[in-house]
Amino acid sequence: MKRILFIINPVSGIGRQKSIEEYINAGIDRKTGQYEIAYTQHKGHAFEISTEAAGKYDIVVAVGGDGTVNETGRGLIGSETALGIIPTGSGNGLARHMEIPFRIANAVKALNNPVITPIDVISMNGYYALNMAGIGFDAHISHKFATRRNRGPLAYMQLITREFSKYKACRYKMTIDGHSKELEAFLISFANSTQYGNNIHIAPQAKVDDGLIDICLIREFPKYTAPALLFSMIDMSIDQNKYDSIIKAPHVSIEYHEDLQGHVDGEPVMLGKQVEVGIIPLAIKVAAPPQELRQTQNILTPLIELLPGMS
Numbered sequence: 001m002k003r004i005l006f007i008i009n010p011v012s013g014i015g016r017q018k019s020i021e022e023y024i025n026a027g028i029d030r031k032t033g034q035y036e037i038a039y040t041q042h043k044g045h046a047f048e049i050s051t052e053a054a055g056k057y058d059i060v061v062a063v064g065g066d067g068t069v070n071e072t073g074r075g076l077i078g079s080e081t082a083l084g085i086i087p088t089g090s091g092n093g094l095a096r097h098m099e100i101p102f103r104i105a106n107a108v109k110a111l112n113n114p115v116i117t118p119i120d121v122i123s124m125n126g127y128y129a130l131n132m133a134g135i136g137f138d139a140h141i142s143h144k145f146a147t148r149r150n151r152g153p154l155a156y157m158q159l160i161t162r163e164f165s166k167y168k169a170c171r172y173k174m175t176i177d178g179h180s181k182e183l184e185a186f187l188i189s190f191a192n193s194t195q196y197g198n199n200i201h202i203a204p205q206a207k208v209d210d211g212l213i214d215i216c217l218i219r220e221f222p223k224y225t226a227p228a229l230l231f232s233m234i235d236m237s238i239d240q241n242k243y244d245s246i247i248k249a250p251h252v253s254i255e256y257h258e259d260l261q262g263h264v265d266g267e268p269v270m271l272g273k274q275v276e277v278g279i280i281p282l283a284i285k286v287a288a289p290p291q292e293l294r295q296t297q298n299i300l301t302p303l304i305e306l307l308p309g310m311s
């Protein structure tokens with residue numbers, strides 16, 4: 001009998017998780033699985049619950065966005081307990097990469113017969129990212145977004161549009177494999193999966209189980225080329241854009257003249273002047289969906305999901 005614990009973040013995304021208990025009740029096969037449900041009460045609570053649950057359950061399921069997935073997953077690192085995901089956030093980067101169905105009913109059903117898949121975890125100055133970490137513009141946005149009351153994809157897009165015109169590239173010293181270089185970057189992302197979320201792919205060739213970070217650097221670019229840059233992230237061709245470079249490595253150090261803002265899976269963190277980014281190979285098991293329930297993504301998927309009745 002499989003033991004499953006659901007950890008529900010009641011404030012994630014745009015509230016799709018509201019009737020989650022009915023979906024769980026209807027979707028989990030009682031012949032093969034039994035489940036319990038816990039609700040988070042504050043930031044960091046999912047980590048506390050999952051740390052306690054590691055080794056005691058077969059699957060601990062994060063019901064929320066990338067922040068909840070991060071907290072829940074961190075608590076399971078190195079344990080035999082697999083991380084399940086019911087994506088109810090606004091970006092759902094790792095869930096999309098793992099082809100977890102967006103419809104809650106199907107995401108629950110997928111847990112009856114999961115494909116247990118080990119993946120790497122990125123470490124950055126003692127913080128962990130399951131999907132993506134970064135410094136520069138995306139970190140700046142995550143710090144700004146954290147202070148906003150309005151959440152959801154539209155609020156996020158508004159914030160990006162407003163901040164984009166003001167943000168200036170910064171000068172960093174980057175060291176990989178003993179070789180140092182001074183460079184200017186608009187952002188540097190440390191990617192485990194290919195995408196930030198919403199099918200915006202910063203690292204089209206990334207693999208979650210290759211023991212390597214895809215270090216994605218976007219240089220300062222003329223603002224009028226932003227639509228082309230964004231489109232190249234949607235159609236997975238950013239690695240051919242002349243303002244972009246991607247290097248695969250298991251470790252990278254970054255130095256900056258003042259304390260750096262960073263993000264791990266979209267959550268803002270402060271990093272100090274020296275940043276060490278590494279990878280922990282196959283540190284966590286993910287309960288990926290069986291073949292018949294995998295949801296392949298396309299350019300329109302994130303928009304279709306916003307339509308009424310799509311839960």
Ligand SMILES: Nc1ncnc2c1ncn2[C@@H]1O[C@H](COP(=O)(O)OP(=O)(O)OP(=O)(O)O)[C@@H](O)[C@H]1O
Pocket residue numbers: 009010011012013014040041042043044045064065066067068069071088089090091092093151152197265266267
């Ligand atoms: N009960 C709670 N009250 C307030 N904040 C919470 C609670 N439970 C979790 N949180 C915090 O809510 C934040 C947002 O969660 P999450 O990232 O899952 O959703 P999201 O931001 O809507 O989705 P995405 O990251 O996909 O955009 C996280 O920082 C998490 O720690």
